[in-house]
Amino acid sequence: MQAWQVHENGEPSEVMRLAEVEPPTPGDGQVLLRVRAADINFPDALLCRGQYQVRPPLPFTPGVEICAETEDGRRVIANPVLPYGGFAEYAVADARALLPAPDALDDAEAAALHIGYQTGWFGLHRRAHLEAGETLLVHAAAGGVGSAAVQLGKAAGATVIGVVGGADKAAVARELGCDVVVDRRSEDVIAAVKEATGGRGADVIYDPVGGEAYAQSAKLVAFEGRIVVVGFASGGIPSPALNHALVKNYSILGLHWGLYATKNPGLIGHCHKELTALAARGAIKPLVSERVPLSGAATAVQKVADGRSIGRIAVVMEGAA
Incomplete structure (x- = not known):
């Protein structure tokens, strides 16, 4: 599969490299997901720079927020478990933390609904x-x-x-x-x-x-x-x-x-239900200003890092909704 990897810390456009790698193997309680869209967040830039509170081992794939598909065909929202982040064709996530992607939103919008x-x-x-x-x-x-x-x-x-x-x-x-x-x-x-x-x-x-x-x-x-x-x-x-x-x-x-994921995870599910209801009635709709292919991820992460983006930029895989 194709995946962006960071082998050394620095500016995203300089340290992110697109490579052909083996799909990740899920651990206990984890699932393999086919990425449909990955939203770009400022923490992705901090991860590349080595300035985030979490520092995954090198090399790692950034991408902390995705809309993806399970092996049984469910469309879900997830936070990938690093080092196997979302700027790749496949990612790994905790099975118990998966959330259903709202029908009212397309893949890029659903990925942007989460964090x-x-x-x-x-x-x-x-x-x-x-x-x-x-x-x-x-x-x-x-x-x-x-x-x-x-x-x-x-x-x-x-x-x-x-x-x-x-x-x-x-x-x-x-x-x-x-x-x-x-x-x-x-x-x-x-x-x-x-x-x-x-x-x-x-x-x-x-x-x-x-x-x-x-x-x-x-x-x-x-x-x-x-x-x-x-x-x-x-x-x-x-x-x-x-x-x-x-x-x-x-x-x-x-x-x-x-911190709620460890201290009070039930509230995250409750919040998602509230957000899904708001999305269903059109009260909220993530502002996705740009949609780029996987090949454009590094340039897009740098744009977010430099503060030049509006709303969200999403990396959208071929065939995504």
Whole structure:
């Protein structure tokens, strides 16, 4: 089979190599899956760089999120077990963690439903307890993680403010349903959000960026607001001033979605049912901006690594739906 492999750590376009290899052999409790589509996530770039919290042995195949087919013909969503990731014709996953792919979504959309939307659902509902009528601010609202949060926020009845970088991403954020869009490249984010909220700020702030975005969040969070920290795509890990959280009366919430797989796996299945229902009624639909063949995976992962992507890029296998 064909599979992309990383033999040394570095930039994805430099260290990912397409090779002909033997299909992986599943271990106990695992299944072999024929990959139909593999969504590209920022962790794939971090894996290539050797900067992710998980460091699989070299060589490995990246690709942490797939829509695939089981040997008995079921269409499923899965997180492959590294080192046999999803940028290959076949991958390995834990049998008990497979989720049915929603009929309402094609293969690329189904692959993109998992990590980003699960993260969004857990962050907004399990951690921040977002309520209808509240104001939600989403950083990087046109990105893969941010676009999911925008859709989930609108489905929950929130007023959504999207912060983006550039006019093209601002247009995408509006199409996603943002009530207010702020372009950080041409506008003062703090002034624009305060004006949009009458000086009150946002009840919930969803931050996959970190760095300067977090500093803005601390200035824009409302009384009894909640800042949900889901990642550091900017590369900057902030050091929050806890005295500020005290005097302003807001919460800083961390979300490590993958931890639920070991701490409370039943919630992942519950969340998937909720997401499937939302997809069935058209309330959410993953934004897949590009679909590339397996041969284009390395270039696409680099594009995500450089922050040049909109929504999700999916590697789609020949014959996929």
